[in-house]
Amino acid sequence: MEGRIIASIDTGLLVLIGIHSDDSHDDMKYIIGKIMGLRIFNDDRELMNRSVQDVEGGVLLVPQFTLYGDARRGNRPSYSSAMPPAEAGPFFSDFLDHFRSVHPGAVAGVFGADMKVSLTNWGPVTILLDSSKIL
Secondary structure, rough: OOOOOOOOOOOEEEEEEEEEEEOOOOHHHHHHHHHHHOOOOOOOOEEEOOOOOOOOOEEEEEOOOHHHHHHOOOOOOOOOOOOOOOHHHHHHHHHHHHHHOOOOOEEEEEOOOOOOOOOOOOOOOOOOOOOHHHH
């Protein structure tokens, strides 16, 4: 895999997926719905008013367990909140299958791989979605 491009998109979303040990299929469905519904692309008046579907954009999903790194104590992050890899791998695979059912062109990084991810950000716009923060 060294030096190979596994996946790429043009205009669209780079989505870093952190999977919490308590995440369920309900969390998965909620996050997919939010990703697809986010109105964060500019319309013809330069207002963030269009979704990735509206702009016919790509979606690159990258599994990223380090999003659950907790560095509140000491200087070495703890990843104990992240779903263990033996469970997270199949969960990410299910996430990708569900995501592709609503956005067939979605592409993904490789679970558990040491990947080099490159991003050219327009904005910059970065949005945190957390299914545990549902009101």
